[in-house]
Amino acid sequence: MIGGGATGAGVARDLALRGIEVLMLERGDFCAGASGGNHGMLHSGARYAVTDPVSARECAEEGRALRRLASFCIEDCGGMFVSLPQDDPGHTARFEKACRAAGVACQPLTVQEARAKEPGLAGDVVNAFAVEDASVDPFSLVMGNVESAREAGAKVLNYKVVQSFRVWRHRVEEVMFMDAITGEAERVKPEVVVNASGAWAGEVASLAGLRIAMSVDKGSMVVLDGRICNGLVNRLRPPSDGDIVVPNHSASILGTTSSPMARPGPVCTTREEVQSLVREASFVLPRASQARGVRAYSGIRPLLASTGRKASRGFQIIEHSSHGVENMISVIGGKLTTYRLMAERAGDAVCKVLGSSASCRTRSEPIVSDGHEDHLEGVLQIHRRRMLSKYGPTRAKVAEACARRPRGTELACSCEQVLQGELDHFASHPDVRALGDLTRRTRAGMGYCQGGLCALSLLSSLAQRTDQDPQRLLEDYLSERWKGLWPVLEGEQLRQEVMKRYLLTGTYHLRIREGAP
Numbered sequence: 001m002i003g004g005g006a007t008g009a010g011v012a013r014d015l016a017l018r019g020i021e022v023l024m025l026e027r028g029d030f031c032a033g034a035s036g037g038n039h040g041m042l043h044s045g046a047r048y049a050v051t052d053p054v055s056a057r058e059c060a061e062e063g064r065a066l067r068r069l070a071s072f073c074i075e076d077c078g079g080m081f082v083s084l085p086q087d088d089p090g091h092t093a094r095f096e097k098a099c100r101a102a103g104v105a106c107q108p109l110t111v112q113e114a115r116a117k118e119p120g121l122a123g124d125v126v127n128a129f130a131v132e133d134a135s136v137d138p139f140s141l142v143m144g145n146v147e148s149a150r151e152a153g154a155k156v157l158n159y160k161v162v163q164s165f166r167v168w169r170h171r172v173e174e175v176m177f178m179d180a181i182t183g184e185a186e187r188v189k190p191e192v193v194v195n196a197s198g199a200w201a202g203e204v205a206s207l208a209g210l211r212i213a214m215s216v217d218k219g220s221m222v223v224l225d226g227r228i229c230n231g232l233v234n235r236l237r238p239p240s241d242g243d244i245v246v247p248n249h250s251a252s253i254l255g256t257t258s259s260p261m262a263r264p265g266p267v268c269t270t271r272e273e274v275q276s277l278v279r280e281a282s283f284v285l286p287r288a289s290q291a292r293g294v295r296a297y298s299g300i301r302p303l304l305a306s307t308g309r310k311a312s313r314g315f316q317i318i319e320h321s322s323h324g325v326e327n328m329i330s331v332i333g334g335k336l337t338t339y340r341l342m343a344e345r346a347g348d349a350v351c352k353v354l355g356s357s358a359s360c361r362t363r364s365e366p367i368v369s370d371g372h373e374d375h376l377e378g379v380l381q382i383h384r385r386r387m388l389s390k391y392g393p394t395r396a397k398v399a400e401a402c403a404r405r406p407r408g409t410e411l412a413c414s415c416e417q418v419l420q421g422e423l424d425h426f427a428s429h430p431d432v433r434a435l436g437d438l439t440r441r442t443r444a445g446m447g448y449c450q451g452g453l454c455a456l457s458l459l460s461s462l463a464q465r466t467d468q469d470p471q472r473l474l475e476d477y478l479s480e481r482w483k484g485l486w487p488v489l490e491g492e493q494l495r496q497e498v499m500k501r502y503l504l505t506g507t508y509h510l511r512i513r514e515g516a517p
Contacts (some may be wrong), residue, residue: 001025002162002175002204003196005035006138006336009145009156010343010362011196015350016152017365018358023188024149025160025177029437031142034198035336036440037299039221039255040248041232042066042074042134043337046081046106047239049098050091055314056102059337063132065363066340072368072392073140077247079133079232080114082125082284087237092127095236105132118229120285133232135248137389138336139440144367144392151393158431160186165193165207171327172208181433181468192353194346195330199264199300208325212318214332217301219256220269222277222488224291225448228252235284242280249416250447251294254281261300269296274487293488294448295481304333317345319353327353368392379409379419386417390443401425412461413454415447420457427461435462435477450481452500471510478504479513486514 001012004026012024045060067074083092099106107130114128115121146156159180166174176187197204199216227247235243246253254277261267274296282289304316315334320326329349334342344360351358368388379387379399387395401421402408408421426432426441435458438444444458445451451458455477463470482501489497504510 001194001196003198003200004028004030004142004146004156004158005033005196005198006031006142006145006339007035007198007331007334007342007346008194008196009142009149010339011194011331011346011350012154012156013145013149013152013367014340014343014347014360014362016149016154017361018347018351018356019153020350020354020356020358022149022154022156023190024154024156025162025175026156026158027161027180029158029431029434029440030146031139031440032436034299034301035138035142035339037221037297038138038219038336039244039246039253040136040138041244041246041255041337042136043335044079044132044134045102045104046079046095046099046129046131046133047234047244049102049104049106050094051238052314053098053102055335055338056098056104058314058341059335060102060104060132062338062341063134066136066337067134069340069362069366070136070141070144070368070392071366072388073137073144073390075135075247077133077135077231078117079131079234080109080117081129081131081234081236082114082121083127083236084122084283085124085126087126087235089126091237096129099129099131106130117231118233118285120228120287121233122284122286125284127236129236131234133234135232135246136336137248139443140390140392141336141367143441147393148367159433162204162207167208167325170324172325191327192350193328194350195328196346199302201302201330201332203264205320205328205330208320208328210320210323210325210328210330212330212332213304215303216261216264217303218259218261218267218298219301220259220267220273220277220296220298221253221255222269222274222296223294224252224254224288225294226250226252226291228285228287228291233284235280242277245281245285245288249443252288252291254278254288264300267298267300268483269298269487271487292448292493293490295446295450295484296487297484302332315342315345317342317349319349321353329353379403383417383419387422390441398422398425412457413442413444413447415449415453416443416445418442418444418454420461423458423461427465432462433466433468435459435473436480438462439477445477445481450485451477452481455481475511475513478510482512482514 001024043059045056
């Protein structure tokens with residue numbers, strides 16, 4: 001298994017629950033790619049009902065399933081689609097009909113009913129429909145799948161870079177890989193190779209002499225401080241830039257842009273993209289133009305064949321036996337909402353190659369079997385609830401670590417209410433090799449100060465447990481945070497952040513790399 005995003009972690013869990021021996025390799029940290037670079041929307045399917053009905057039906061069915069299977073990291077806040085006077089009225093008529101045809105729940109609302117649900121809506125809203133959208137924490141979802149896969153017997157490793165394959169007699173006989181931190185080389189002899197590397201699927205396939213017809217697309221998002229809506233708000237028009245607002249934890253996420261790329265690589269959000277997203281969102285929710293920008297970020301979508309908005313958001317399972325490699329399977333396309341279905345289909349394909357009759361269990365077995373946090377002793381109730389939503393299968397271990405450590409219940413990150421014991425618990429895990437890994441697991445540093453007040457707390461937890469240079473760890477982390485900050489800075493906020501940056505670089509002599517591309 002190559003790739004540690006939602007799809008890769010989902011496949012690892014699916015196969016492990018079937019009783020199949022699994023080794024998963026991720027070149028960076030889990031959920032550090034497209035799975036963590038999205039807007040956290042659990043799709044009802046309504047967005048694609050008119051333009052991509054197959055994807056719409058898949059999203060509708062899987063969204064309902066995930067509410068049952070991964071409820072710990074889903075906020076079932078609902079959503080709505082609204083149109084403005086300048087939007088095509090013909091699309092509104094097609095929308096309702098297409099939703100019914102695709103099995104997408106869609107309830108017409110009067111403007112008064114819509115405004116009762118969302119008081120912040122613009123005054124010129126014309127039409128509104130309630131849909132079953134929800135907000136999901138992708139980091140918690142992926143880490144939950146990783147831990148569930150491990151509990152079922154899978155070996156799951158991050159920071160393992162696949163370098164080459166040895167192909168012999170139409171089979172991948174060996175996979176050579178390297179530890180990204182130590183440089184140590186390793187190899188494994190697989191029975192089946194599953195390529196779930198997202199936007200990099202084509203590059204991984206090329207190691208076996210294969211070619212995959214796919215394209216990649218950059219999507220940028222903006223995080224605003226505070227929740228400017230109660231549920232998800234979508235613009236009722238064909239999918240385009242800036243037509244989604246997602247309430248997520250204590251923030252609002254505006255998305256998304258679409259920019260075709262020649263090949264996958266580093267991406268950075270531009271000021272122009274931020275301004276466009278805020279402007280478009282403010283047409284529907286005027287508060288978007290007054291809210292404080294927290295961060296901008298981008299992800300890379302792996303798309304089937306065509307590019308941009310016209311590309312299907314569906315997925316494809318490719319069995320490469322017809323291409324000359326009998327034991328390799330690639331998973332491309334799809335969305336976070338459909339990751340479990342993609343994993344099930346990939347698992348079926350693996351079992352076909354292995355000659356196994358083991359059936360999928362992820363359709364019926366939740367990632368977290370016990371949805372209650374009452375047994376988390378030693379921490380306050382507010383932290384118990386947050387630990388359940390963040391840590392799922394491992395929340396009891398985290399709570400125990402906080403309770404037993406001398407300073408475990410002290411607050412380390414006030415923005416996200418993260419305790420010192422949470423940082424210490426994950427810093428001692430071999431998966432965690434950088435400060436950003438702590439952020440992805442605990443949310444420390446994701447709040448409005450973007451690590452400015454808690455970066456040293458993260459460093460103090462990790463520095464004593466690693467041989468890496470502490471200053472380099474801190475500089476890398478602050479540089480990554482600055483990359484997301486600089487595109488949103490304006491006026492007084494810009495002056496504040498310049499002052500903070502001066503303190504870090506001038507007083508502490510830290511080298512923070514520029515964020516602009």
